[in-house]
Amino acid sequence: MNDNLKEIRKSCILTLLSLYKKANAGHIGSSLSCLDILIFLYFKQLNAADKFVLSKGHAAAALYTVLAKAGRINKKLLDSFYMDGTFLAAHTPCNRQIKEIIFGTGSLGHGLSLSSGLAFATKFTNKKYNIYTILSDGDCDEGSTWEAALFASQHKLSNLIAIIDNNGLQGFGRTTDVFDLEPLVDKWESFNFDVYVATNGNDFNSLEDTFNQLDFNNNKPKCIIANTTKGNGVSYMENKMEWHYLPMSDEQFQQAIKENQ
Amino acid sequence: MRKEFSNIIERIATADKQVIFLTGDLGFMALENIRDAIGNRFINMGVSEQNMISVAAALATEGLVPICYSIAPFIVYRPTEQIRLDVCLHNLNVKIIGNGGGYGYGIMGATHHALEDIAVLSSFQNMKCFIPFCNEDVENTINAMFSYKGPSYLRLGFGIKPVNLSISSFQPIRNILKGNDITIVAMGPVVLNAINVIIADRVSADVFVVSELPIVDINEELKQSIKKTGKLLIMEEHVQHGGIGEHLALKLFSAQVTCSFKHLFAVGYPGGLYGSQAYHQQQCGLDVESLLLTIKSMLNE
Numbered sequence: 123m124n125d126n127l128k129e130i131r132k133s134c135i136l137t138l139l140s141l142y143k144k145a146n147a148g149h150i151g152s153s154l155s156c157l158d159i160l161i162f163l164y165f166k167q168l169n170a171a172d173k174f175v176l177s178k179g180h181a182a183a184a185l186y187t188v189l190a191k192a193g194r195i196n197k198k199l200l201d202s203f204y205m206d207g208t209f210l211a212a213h214t215p216c217n218r219q220i221k222e223i224i225f226g227t228g229s230l231g232h233g234l235s236l237s238s239g240l241a242f243a244t245k246f247t248n249k250k251y252n253i254y255t256i257l258s259d260g261d262c263d264e265g266s267t268w269e270a271a272l273f274a275s276q277h278k279l280s281n282l283i284a285i286i287d288n289n290g291l292q293g294f295g296r297t298t299d300v301f302d303l304e305p306l307v308d309k310w311e312s313f314n315f316d317v318y319v320a321t322n323g324n325d326f327n328s329l330e331d332t333f334n335q336l337d338f339n340n341n342k343p344k345c346i347i348a349n350t351t352k353g354n355g356v357s358y359m360e361n362k363m364e365w366h367y368l369p370m371s372d373e374q375f376q377q378a379i380k381e382n383q
Numbered sequence: 384m385r386k387e388f389s390n391i392i393e394r395i396a397t398a399d400k401q402v403i404f405l406t407g408d409l410g411f412m413a414l415e416n417i418r419d420a421i422g423n424r425f426i427n428m429g430v431s432e433q434n435m436i437s438v439a440a441a442l443a444t445e446g447l448v449p450i451c452y453s454i455a456p457f458i459v460y461r462p463t464e465q466i467r468l469d470v471c472l473h474n475l476n477v478k479i480i481g482n483g484g485g486y487g488y489g490i491m492g493a494t495h496h497a498l499e500d501i502a503v504l505s506s507f508q509n510m511k512c513f514i515p516f517c518n519e520d521v522e523n524t525i526n527a528m529f530s531y532k533g534p535s536y537l538r539l540g541f542g543i544k545p546v547n548l549s550i551s552s553f554q555p556i557r558n559i560l561k562g563n564d565i566t567i568v569a570m571g572p573v574v575l576n577a578i579n580v581i582i583a584d585r586v587s588a589d590v591f592v593v594s595e596l597p598i599v600d601i602n603e604e605l606k607q608s609i610k611k612t613g614k615l616l617i618m619e620e621h622v623q624h625g626g627i628g629e630h631l632a633l634k635l636f637s638a639q640v641t642c643s644f645k646h647l648f649a650v651g652y653p654g655g656l657y658g659s660q661a662y663h664q665q666q667c668g669l670d671v672e673s674l675l676l677t678i679k680s681m682l683n684e
Binding site (some may be wrong): 216217218224225226227229231232235236237238239240242243245246247249265266269270272273276 | 401403423424428429433434437438439440441442444445447464465469472473474
């Protein structure tokens, strides 16, 4: 199953690692955590009219990579990643110059509100689309996320799908040590979301099983808790907080490439 | 001004089905007319100002025209980041309405005052702040605000126009009273205190109101007035930093206009004491009696 997605992933992860190496930049672990979800969304799930907001804007490089692979942005744009005078900074652009990136993000706690607003707009515009957003577990610390959750369920935004990239690591610690989000399913259910769990959010079959279960007829916003691994696919990065920040040395880059060829 | 505001918005929102009115759980005995007129396009967003602003930004990307309403401190400070990022940096057509700018909510206390709103918002990319100076000026100002299709803020206050004063059409800086001996520039309804002094004491003052910030340019009329009188009194119910005093001083300095200068502004809460709007104006020297002394002393310089 999903062999084509695996091929796409192979290509994307090499692009992504190269982008980070060339830029000598961090946030690699955060991008690898949600790369598979992004690939699944853009190559399998999203319809032409559907929309996406990356709430965890620090995984921008993964989004740029997948958008380029899907032909939704010009591949040449990637060459400017992290350079002076680029549209593609470390976090997504707020300039509305790239049609595929409706909102720039980077400060946590905005994505669910923005997505809820896009979902809510259909009540007035009569357009039909679903809106997907990826939140980090750090996003779930922000009060504004829960304001948005109250709003989304009150207005029965069944076209809203929030995906939690639940890798258990946040900016400066494990979520269990900082703010334990568990019981996370109960939290979202108590906010009247229809909640699904992808037992392995880095596995396309698990993601497919989960997305196939989505019920669009029950008038509830949806939340997919995707259990992921920070730094997924690079052995020395997996489940390590420091790969939120560190750039790769030449040796580390070579090893990361080798593991993903 | 709230009554005028709700009547005008009712009219605008009835005519334009793209207008969506969002309130942060406020508007009792004030916004019912809008709610009744536009039905499901009037949404009580709960006490969730951060979410309200981001939702509004998203609605604007879909071509809708969201209006976000609360009292000034709640709509400006709680969701400041949402305004900066989601609305201003994305340059979206979101109208933000703050009722009771300055000390408008008086004895409600410091949590309900907005003394720094213009400083904060006028510094953001693409943001324009609009400030009517009396009830009769609200329509003018809202029309100007709606003709701008970017991020905007309306600072409402309380103020009844003196009978003899006529309201001219909207300009960012407007002369509202002509005179020869002193130039007074004010923001918002606190200007009416100065006008009361002028009328009662027959002072010959050239009075301007600033109705839009940031100030892009000072007009020739204001420059000529200052050159003529040589005396400039700036007054605002806003802190010293980031209000019209600083904005104008920078522009005047750049234009090499010099004059004798006095700035009256919101001083906060000396002694940690609270009171009515009139009490706070008195503390700041912005009440009628204090203004009379200030103006007389400037005239005698």
